[in-house]
Amino acid sequence: MILPQAFQDWFARQGWQPHPHQLALLAAEGDSLLIAPTGGGKTLAGFLPSLVELARLQDGYLENGKTRGLHTLYVSPLKALTADIARNLGRPVAELGLAIRVEDRTGDTGQGQRRRQRVDPPEVLLTTPESLALMLSYPEAPAIFGGLRRVVLDELHALAESKRGDQLMLGLARLRALSPGVRVTGLSATVEDPAGLAGFMAGAGPVQIVEADPGPEPDIxxxxxxxxxxxxxxxxxxxxxxxxxxxREARTTIVFINTRAQAELFFQALWAANDENLPIGLHHGSLEREARARVEAAMAAGQLRAVVATGSLDLGIDWGAVDLVIQVGAPKNVKRLVQRIGRANHRYNAPSKARIVPANRFEQIECVAALEAVRERDLDGDPRGPGPLDVLCQHILLTACAAPFDADALFAEVVTAGPYRGLSRADFDACLDFAATGGYALRAYDRWQRLMLRDGLWQLRDPRAAKLLRMNVGTIVEAEMMKVRLRGRGGAPLGEVEEGFAASLSPGDSFLIGGRVVRMDAMREMVIEVTPDPRNQPKIAVYSGVKLATSTQLSHRVLELIGDPSRHSALPADTRDWLALQAEVSALPQPGLLLSESFPHAGLWHFALYGFAGRNALQTLGLLVTREMEQAGLGPLGFLSTDYALLVWSLDPVTDPGPLLDAARLRAGLGDWLGGNAVMKRTFRNVATVAGLIQRNMPGARKSGRQATFSSDILYDTLRKYDPGHLMLRITADEAGRGLVDFGRIEEMLARSPRRAHRMLERVSPMAAPLLLEVGRVPIRGEGRERLARIEAEDLMREAGLEGIA
Known part of the structure; x- marks a missing residue:
């Protein structure tokens, strides 16, 4: 396929020349993966083959004023991105005179348009993984997708990092079965392993990888x-x-903050200091959709000088006027930093300009390490594991919603999806049995008897169950949120806060949302009614959002930087002095060496371990180490963890950390601890929700987070007692080990540190001092707490002169 003259003329009218990678995608004969920098015309490259084909076909592609079917499906991770693409794609469609419809199909699309699309789909449909899964669950799916010719997967790297990507790949396998010969194009800006990502999206054939010129070096x-x-x-x-x-000096700036709560606080502080009344907006995932849309429209129109945002604006929305990105807080991940840098100067030939603001002294080191990685184009990323089985369970149930299916045929289809290429038939059958009966311990209950075998085909036992299954489509299990509205009839919606935070509020309490201080007046069902209250000091809404952990590769870079004094010249002078004092008083952490310290402070002994293994892993290590300390009689009282260090305080000192850090003992302790732990129950709830064991959305109602937690806890305890080999428990153990618990990083930390150094100090060390100021302390309720109470009681009796009196 070559670029037709009409398209060449259109490029010329824009003052553009087609990029080589755009022409390469046009010439690609099969599936392809384009890796190009932000501003490199990736989206146009992905759509160019479709537009050229539609231009050639449009005279014969319409029948009685309706399309014969969907031609191109575009899938992105963000609803906002589909709206942006629809706006940008409308221009070449109109200027090239193409009589085609471009529509979106997301959670924001009206019911009327959704129904019409099932019988009269547009030529180009823009959607998300969840909406695609929903469309594939309808009996009309073969008619909608039977003529599909192209699929464009935008920001593929972002999708591949979560279960949404696994869900999408199962949907893609279904699309390839419904429309053999469909061509798939993946688009991505930041990829550490192009071949791995190509394998993730591949079907039966190879994927051609097209890598664009990376463009000029960023100014960062x-x-x-x-x-x-x-x-x-x-x-x-x-x-x-x-x-x-x-x-003030830039034209338009995006200020990225890592969490929603910090974004609210920073926006409020920024606005308080904004004496010139520069127009500055706020954008994060918990704000009301209309509020986000207003900010996006204002940015696109050039009406804002800055927007404070979280990861909600990480991905490819094209705002060409943005010429500066400021990252507040350490980026935690090099790929995320590169992605955010690319939001500035969304043009191929202009260097992106970005500035980083470390939030504290330790983050200065991480930021320097991240900047070095960006300059060396060294992106981080963990190897992708096998496709998760809870997602497969959901896929099997949704497949049954569309039509009866043959198990052998579905298995053959599923194993063509990249993440499930190594799936065993035994695991597939276990998922099918779960979908059909709920598993051994639950098969006696009608509510989990959902599939039956008839004439060799699996089908829904009760067709009415399809509605409930479709209402619970998706792999994102977030904290339960409560709506926030201004009080009064028709009060304007402001956004959402977590149910746990809402439970801490009493009438009259003030909190911050959308940069505004509001007072809680009443709570009705899942809605908080509020009144503006700018005079009060607010509580801060605590959003879970995405808990960002420093990547393994970036942690290693930080450790290498700290451990090599010859490289400290890259650090600010005060940070250099801090590390020099640490080397003098104790030692510097370094690769291959696991450094720990014990020192007295405030009447207690403290044990600091510099593990550089990430917050989740060190949190788990804290729980396991304090168990070992409890058994050793050291009287642990509490601990806290950061991405780089663990700090434990106790009544007696740790003089030899060796036994506490024995890998075999830690693994055994992990098994004992995980059994009834809240982390496992939380993980089980997430897994069970994705797999369809627990439904959060019910017709006419929605379970509260407390209700869902209660029912999932009962199920968890029941399965542990009566069916410990249940599929959901197996998936839960795997998930916890990789995610919230992250024990693999603990084992990696011990394996990469064959040398150990423990320092007994007379006072707190320079590197440990900031840890004492950190929040997030976890108390230990054990023998140490009881012993401390006895000591305090004896001191009190002595002070009162009652010593020795029975």
Whole structure:
């Protein structure tokens, strides 16, 4: 396929030349993966083959004013991205005179349009993985997708990092079965393993990898500030004057913050210092959709000078006017930083400009390490594991919603999906049995008897179950959220807060949402009614969002930087002095060496371990180490963890950490601890929700988070007692080990540190001092707490002169 003259003329009218990678995709004969920098015309490259084909076919592609079927399906991870693509794609469609419809199909699409699309789909449909799974669950799926010719998967790297990508690949396998010969194009800007990502999206044939010229080097550095970074904390508020100055000098700025709560706080602090009333917006996933849409429209129209945002704006929305990105807080992940940098100067031939604001002293080191990785184009990423079985269970149930199926045929289809290529028939059959009966311990209950075998085909036992299954499509299991509305009839929606945070509020309490201070007046069902209250000091809404952990590769880079004094010249002077004092008083952590310290402070002994294994792993290690300390009689009282260190305080000192860090003992302790632990129950709830064992959405109602947790806890305890080999428990154990528990990183930490060094110190070390200022302490309720109470009681009796009196 070559670029027709009409398209060449259109490029010329824009003052453009087609990029080589755009022409390469046009010439590709099979599936392809394009890796190109932000602003490199990836989206146009992905759609160009479709537009050229539709231009050639349009005279014969319409029948009685209706399309003969869907030609191109575009899938993105964000609803906002589909709206942006629809707006940008409308221009070449109109200017090339193409008589085609481009429509979206997401959770925001109206019911009327959804129904019409099932009988009269547009030529180009823009959707998300969840909406695709829903469309494939309808009996009309063969008619909708039977003529499909092309699929475009945008921001594929982002999808591949979560279960949404696994769900999408199962849907893609179904599309390939419904429309043999469909061509699939993946688009991505930041890929550490192109061949691995190509294998993830591949079907039966090979995937051609097209890598574009990476473009000019970005202009990226730490933002210089008059005040030094604080020793602890994550707000970055010390840099507000310099951030405002940078916004003033730029045309349009995106200020990225890692969490929603910190974004609210930073936006409020920024606005309080904004004496010039520069137009600044706020954007994150818990704000009301209309509020997000207003900010997106204002940014696209050039009406805002800055927007404070979370990961909700990480991916490819094309705002060409953005010429500066500021990252507040350490990026935690090099790929995420590169992605965010690319939001500035969304043009192929212009360098992106970005500045980083470390939130505290330790983050200065991480930011320097991240900048080095960006300059070396060294992206981080963990190997992809096999396709999760809870997602497969959901897929089997949704397949039955569409039509009866043959198990052998479905298995043959599923194993063509990249993540499930190694799936065993035994695991597939276990998922099928779960979908049909709920598994051994649950097969006596009618509510989990969902599939039956008739004439060799599996089908829904009760066709009415399809509605409930479709209402619970998806792999995202977030904390239960409650709507926030202004009080009064027709009160405007402001957004959402977590149910757990809402439970901590009493009438009259103030909190922050959307950059506004509001007072809680009443709580009705799942809605909080509020009144504006700018005079009060607010509580802060605590959103779980995505808990960002530093990647393994970036952690290793930080460790290498700290352990090599010859490289400390790249660090700020105050950080160099801090590390030099640490080397003098104790030692510096370094690759191959696991450093720990014991020192007295405030009447207690403290044990610091510099593991550089990530917050989740060190949190787990804290729970396991304190169990060992309890058994050794050391009286642990509590611990806290960061991405780099674990700090435990106790009544007696740790003089030899060797026994506490024995890998075999830790693994055995993990098994004992996980059994009835809240982490496992939380993981089970997520797995059971994705697999369809628990339904959150019910016709006419929605279970509260408390109700869902209660029912999942009962199920978990029941299965542990009566069916310990149940598929859901097996999936839960695998998930916990990789995610919330992250024990694999603990084992990796011990394996990469054959040398150990333990320092007995007379006082707190320089590197441990900031840990004492951190929040997030976990108390230990054990013998140490009881012993401390006895000591305090004896001291009190002695002070009162009652010593020795029975």
């Amino acid at each position: 550095a730490m933002l210089r500030t008059a005040r030094p970074a604080p020793w602890s904390g994550g707000g970055g508020h010390y840099a507000i004057p310099e951030v405002l100055a940078a916004i």
